[in-house]
Amino acid sequence: MSKKVVITGLGVISSIGNNVQENYNSLTSLRPGIGHIQNLDTVHKNIIPVSEVKLSDKDLGQMAGFDMNRPVTRTTLLGIIAAREAYLAAGLDKVAKLRTGFISATSVGGMGKTEMLYQRYLDPADKGDFMKFLETHDCGESTERIAEALGIKDFMTTISTACSSSANSIMLGARMIKAGMIDRVVAGGVDSLTVFTINGFNTLMILDKEHCRPFDDSRQGLNLGEGAGYIVIESEEAAKAGNRPILAEVGGYANTNDAYHQTASSPDGQGAFLAMKKALEVAGLTAEEIDYINVHGTGTPNNDLSEGTAMTRLFGNQVPKFSSTKSYTGHTLGACGGIEAVYSTLSIMNKTIFPNLNFKAKMKELDLAPETSLLSGVDIKSVLSNSFGFGGNNSALVFKKI
């Protein structure tokens, strides 16, 4: 079980770019993707800001090379684009012999299409061609379509643990590789914006009407986003044998449950604390050895206080440099763990810490300030990446420089 699991490919699409390079450029130019709703038909247009991928389904279909006569969702298209980028970057198309898996994650799957068609589905007299979209509703459907686009058949599954979903798919992939169950895995997640989620979070009154301000005292909530992020992971031996570029190592991981409330985080951040602590243990690192935390940092009063409390419990007064890249991408729900795994790897590779935008003042309760300007030339040996979700589902990943 001492096998090292390494990252050999990255893929991402988000409001700040359609591929890894574009995302990196936006992150280093301090260019967020938050703005008015364009692609969704909702009464909240012009009121609630979101972080949309600025392409129509048709454009995404073209980019994904998907036959748009088949029933397909925006979720699947975003997923294909990011997963294929990672797959090709790792050169996986050139090695046939290894057992390859695809582990994806999503919070609402094909809801974007379902909410448009639901009333027609319910009308017994309405029996058109649209009925073919019925099979695109469930969360596993996008996984099957993306795996099909990549030609992966050896293993696939889908995880849905709300906002920690795609961190958990990376964790499962790493465990399966260590156990020798599979040689390499494309792991991450995808979510598209839906009227369903916008209204859901709006009823919880945790959407900021301005740009989100993670960890700032004036924070009012999160901005919802969409996108997909995947990484290719494999055993170090397999990567070396195949001469694939090793970008970083998946050093540690953990999943715990806060067991406090269905949607709120506990005041002492118990689940978050345990997840970070366990991830460090798995990585064989002490708290001092973490150079940077890509925090969950949604910008809700509850999350940031709970997460900050957990960080203070674990790191004492030596909290490492940290930032929330959700100030660029918004909260992409089931995709955020995957997207932030890509960003964490970019941080290690480029010796760069991306700033936490919109931060002005520390929250009153904690003496914690994120990085607010771009830091380059930082030797980052280990990054901790947090993802916490509804249902108290908390995950932490550790990425290490190789």
Next chain:
Amino acid sequence: MQIYINGLGNVSPQNTLDNSSFLEEIKYHQDYFKVVEPNYKEFISPAAARRMGKVIKMGVAAANYCLRDAKVENPDAIITGTGMGCLEDTENFLCNILNNKEQFLTPTSFIQSTHNTVGAQIALLLTCNNYNFTYVHRDLSFESAFVDSILLLKEGEASNVLLGGVDEITPNHYSIHAKKGLWKTGAQTSEFFNKNSDGTIPGEGATFFSLSSSPKDPYATVLAVEMLFNTNSKEDLKKVLDRILSSNNIQSKDIDLILLGANGDKEGDRVYSEFKENFFKENNSAAFKNLCGEYSTSSAFGVWLASQILKKKEIPTCVSVSRTPDKEVNKILLYNHYCGNHSLILLSSC
């Protein structure tokens, strides 16, 4: 390492919660299978229960029965599979959005619509901070959760795992899919295997297992859980079967009962007949979905049935076997498939 099933909890369309009887009478349902709902008050406060979708209540109850059966207070992990998630809450919130034009919404059904709600509520009620995953991979959701449970036990990260498969059916789900011609509409579930009609009859259930690396009055041991994806090739199936048999050092004749996921749909059931014909021609076989209906995690009901048969050493009369077993049933292979996805689960008596 051996993996044992030490406890069961099954909220299903049959009387399956009471362990002292074993499917003595079969319950029939009109249109589709509906679970026999237990008294939820034991596990959930009446106020909370009123707000909860059915699948959450079913799941919490089945999980609690299972832990009690296995004498486990707080599991080392909770791993759940659900194909469709919390349908009732999802539909409620979606209908409110559409009917009220996105106005006057309340958050309860949204909060509970998240796919991991069942696993989360179990953790919340037990104050269980441990590993908690939810798999949502269509008809392989339960199997995915099963594979992860075994991995966790083998890693030594858990000494016991609470594993479950949960799915509910709602009137909307039934009528929408009826439009697609998936069901034998308007049927009694007694007509499940009526070959003169197309489609199947859907169902629901919440079935939990307490898995452990050490036996505690166990029902069965788990010898293999395998999945095949997006294939209809006989060779692919054969390869996996060979792997299961050789890794357990057994031959096909050693399997005393093949439990098939046949669901009464002419097209789909042909795959099961071919499976039997190709690989287990001489073996005894039976089907189980006439008891629970077809749903994404119905294989969990099959694993429950197999576990009970192996421990109680009896096959209930409502399970129609191809012939009366001439010896004790010690090994059962469960085979399930849907749209090119297949699963094979091999259990043995202890």
